[in-house]
Amino acid sequence: MGDDGRMHAMEDDESAAADQIRAIDIYPLSNYYFGSKEPLIFKDKTLADRVIRMKSNYAAYGLRTSVEAVLLVELFKHPHVLLLQIRNSIFSLPGGRLRPNESDIDGLKRKLSRKLSANGSPDASDWEVGDCLGTWWRPDFETLLNPYLSNNVKGAKECTKLFLVKLPESRKFIVPKNLKLIAVPLCQLHENHKMYGPVISGIPQLLSKFSFNIIET
Template identity: 80%
Template sequence: MADGMLSNGAVREINGSDQSNDVIDIYPLSSYYFGSKEASPFKDETLADRIQRMKFNYAAHGLRTRVEAVILVELFKHPHLLLLQVRNSIFTLPGGRLKPGESDIVGLRRKLSSKLSVNGSDDETEWEVGELLGMWWKPDFETLLYPYLPSNVKKPKECTKLFLVRLPVSRRFIVPKNLKLLAVPLCQIHENHKTYGPIISGVPQLLSKFSFNIIED
């Protein structure tokens, strides 16, 4: 091989990743079963009450970490993102807050099983938690979020981590009765901050490095 020339294998090694990891297999929504279970309790509180609770938790445990899942399905030959809807108005990605000392992967699997499986247990295959797609930070206890940690913030109050979760060809989703599981097209979510908020509306851009392999029935 001449000087300055690289084989395909060498290029792949320099890039530092196998390009096959940049392809997401997306299965039809019809491949999955959807059911319901008992309602989950909600904390009915004002914004002031929530901030006070966050301050108490921060004083006890320090930085609060949330982990959320980006899960894709196919509908009408387009990629759709699975979202939970609370009280017919608030959209969230499946996931939640970690317990003190809990790892990201273990915590996200626990939350997905709690929100999307029978009796809070993973009754089928284990959730395949993949790449960390992005991180959002709260410098203070208010609702303002940044997709980076400002250099002047030494003690952030909350970090939200988004992970890609790859689905198998089939699965059962069992959702609490007071939540709705929706499949929303990525094109509708893109930069739609007003409806979905900054984290969800930024997901399509986070997925821009991937190719979608939509698998037909």
């Protein structure tokens, strides 16, 4: 193949790669209203309490399946992820555990409405749940979540699925008083395991297959 042929082949490969990159529309943080409501009651005061509860629930129901949302906004011309902050130190994505036989999409909409809408409104039709970005596994009760499940693990204890949730141009977020909803830039999350844990710090890599279309209003 001559130089011209190789050049055309490279251009075709680049064009094909560009076609595979999907765009995500994101809107400025200033488009959104943030209010508060009655605080949530947390079942676990310590990590040990959480492990005890997980063991009890696993004995009763088996594998714990959780769903979490990646919500994106724009601030300073850069994509930010909305995170819930607990006690000024613990960060989490909005979401939670599914009910028995509840679908991923229905469960995530229910959890988003409970934590981010006024009075935990049961009407979850306005949450637009998109791609599943990744699945994480907890092989036993005490270890961190992993983005894979080893063949030698029998009976994983928890499965967590991350979904991209597209936000509308504007909306009201009504958050429990004992939680904060904060916007954190992708560049701050990247591989920052110590502060955000393995799941949240892995979000920038999961989003690398997308481009960001910032909508100015």
